[in-house]
Structure formats: C-alpha cells, structure tokens
Amino acid sequence: MRGLISTAHINPSYKPMPTMTTTVIHKLVVIGVGLIGGSFALALREAGRVQHITGIGRSRENMRRALALGEIDEIADNIESALKDAELVFLAVPVGQTGEIMAQISAYLAPSTIVTDAGSTKQEVVAAARSHLAPHLKNFVPGHPVAGAERSGAGAANADLFRGKNVVLTPLEETSREATQKVTELWEACGARISRMSANRHDEILAAVSHLPHVLAFALMNHVVSAGADGSNDAHDNDLLRFAGSGFRDSTRIAGSSPEMWRDICLGNRKALLNQIDAYQKELTVMREMLSDGDGDALERLFARARNAREHWLKSLPG
Ligand SMILES: NC(=O)c1ccc[n+]([C@@H]2O[C@H](COP(=O)([O-])OP(=O)(O)OC[C@H]3O[C@@H](n4cnc5c(N)ncnc54)[C@H](O)[C@@H]3O)[C@@H](O)[C@H]2O)c1
Ligand SMILES: O=C(O)C(=O)C[C@]1(C(=O)O)C=C[C@@H](O)C=C1
Secondary structure (H helix, E strand, C coil): CCCCCCHCCCCCCCCCCCCCCCCCCCEEEECCHCCCCCHHHHHHHHHCCEEEEEEECCCCHHHHHHCCCCCCCCCCHHHHHCCCCCCEEECCCCCCHHHHHHHHHHCCCCCCCCEEEECCHHHHHHHHHHHCHHHHHHHCCCCECCCCCCCCHHHHHCCCCCCCCCCECCCCCCCCCHHHHHHHHHHHHHHCEEEECCCCHHHHHHHHHHHHHHHHHHHHHHHHHHHHCCCCCCCCCCCCCHHHHHHHHHHHHHHHHHHHHHHHHHHHHHHHHHHHHHHHHHHHHHHHHHCCCHHHHHHHHHHHHHHHHHHHHHCCCCC
C-alpha cells in the first residue's frame, strides 16, 4: 500500500515487529511552520517517519528560519506544486485561518491525501472542513496536541514538545478508520498519548483547562499594569510590576502567548468559554464573600481543596 513502508528500507538497524508495518510519510506538507508545525515536523523526522517536508507559510523570514533549522526541506512556491504527491497535509495556522486555507487547498488534494490539523478548537475546524473539504472528509482527521508554549514561530519548535503529552483526535463520522489510524500512529511516533472524542466535548473540556486560564492570565497582566501608579508597561516605571516576583511570573507566563492565536481560539470557542468565565466569576464571588466576612476557616478549607486537587493532578501526570 502506498505510504505504508517498513522503516527497514530507511534505517538498516531498525527491527520492526513481525506483524507490524510502520507508517513512513513520503511527502508531508506543513501549512504554518511555527511552534506546532515545526515541532511536528522535527519530531517525525527524528522518529524516521518522514522522507520529505514541504513548508507553506506567511512570513518569508520565518520560513527561511524553518529551512535553516531543518524543520522543512523546501519552501513551497505555490499551493498547487506543494500539494503534488502530498501524502499528509498538516494545518498549523491560527484557527481563524483554517477555512480560508481549506478553500485554497481543496482543489489540489489527491483523493488519497490525508489532511489533519492542530487547531486548539475543534467544532469550528470541523465546520470549516464541512464547508470546504466536503469531497475529502473521509481523509480529514481533526486533531489537537494539548502541548505547547507561550512562544511562537519556527525558532520555538522542538522535537520533544509532544513527548508524554495528550493529543485529542475528533474524527468525523465520515473519517475513515485508516486515516485516523495513520494520524494516530504518527502522533504516537512523536511520543504523544492519543484520545478520541467528539469536537463538542473537546471544546467544552479545553474551554475549562486551557482557554479560561489564558483569558485569566491576559486579564491579570492587564489589571496589574493598569493598577500601577502611572499605568505604564515599563517594569521600571510601574510601581507594581517592579516588585512582582515568581508567583506573578508563573501566573502570567501564558499571557506571553500569541495575541492573534488567542483571539481566534476565544472567538472560535466563544460559547463554552463564556460558560467557563461565568462559572469562574461565581467562584471568585464566593471567595470574595469569605474574605469580606473575614471567614478564615472557610478560606483555608477552600485553599486546601485546591491544593489537594492540584497535588493529585500532578501525581497523575506521566513521567
Ligand atoms: N501554541 C500552542 O501552545 C499551541 C498548542 C496546541 C495547538 N496550537 C494550535 O496550533 C496552531 C498553530 O499554533 P502555533 O503555536 O504553532 O503558532 P505559531 O504562530 O508559532 O505558528 C503559526 C504559523 O502559521 C503561519 N501562518 C499564519 N497564517 C498563515 C496562512 N494563512 N498561511 C500560511 N501560514 C500562515 C504564521 O506565519 C506562523 O509561522 C494554532 O491553531 C493553535 O491554536 C497551539
Ligand atoms: O504551555 C503553554 O504555554 C500552553 O499554553 C499550551 C496550551 C495549554 O496548555 O493551554 C495552549 C494551547 C493549546 O491549544 C494547547 C496547549
């Protein structure tokens, strides 16, 4: 079968399990070679799972860096030639761009080309695929690596980013088992743990554990900047920031993330995120009342519950 070749042809020291075939992608096309696209490319290359990687990007400078860092083998001249003989297309652009890119690539996809993505929201991506990739849905596998950083661009990519991390796949009814299986194998080769669920469930979960925390970090950062005596961004002039320590630094790390990416994520998962913001505001109100009542026992119980939950969660993490 095309695309399913033993890595024994590539790496002579590799000994495959007798009954297993290992997926090696002859040609991978990464659209958006930033933190996630570049890391996926590097991880697959390091695992010996890809032979040739073509990159499509928006910024020439970033694409040159991706080439120099070995994330891609070539920078595409145009979409048509980039997609020729492509076996896998990986979309790793801000989610708001997904529909437009799907519309641009759909005419050039061979029937066998698998398309997958890394978008942080899934219902919106699935809706875009239904609008623009209708003839191709059996080979479309929506995905989301729950791993990342506050840094962006090809220069931030690293081959180990997905090691031990969750990747959620939200295949459509139309998605073929073969396509899902292939994408699963590739993420596993990057060291990730794969889960499958509906796009709706994915978006509810991520609204709570990823999208809300980012909104809170952006809000906290802005609040402290504005609350400083002269509202200055400059840490030397702002009398609050000047004294901020590691607690503030840890709590606001993710406020260093890409504003464009987070604009798209928040708008793309607006309903679930609004629900989470409302629920969180209730939690804050409860805490505020305890504080205003001077109810130290209640506050301590509430803090202890949070600390215990966090300790249990940390223990449950791999490695
Ligand atoms: N950063 C994270 O922690 C993280 C984690 C998991 C998933 N994601 C998702 O992965 C995707 C990529 O995020 P990232 O962190 O790699 O962002 P990034 O900014 O590092 O990379 C995105 C790249 O896409 C390029 N790009 C933008 N619009 C384009 C277009 N129309 N055509 C071609 N290239 C275009 C940009 O120039 C940039 O190089 C997003 O959908 C994001 O939601 C991000
Ligand atoms: O570690 C970080 O900086 C991240 O924000 C990574 C993070 C997250 O955990 O919220 C951000 C967005 C993604 O869609 C997945 C992962």
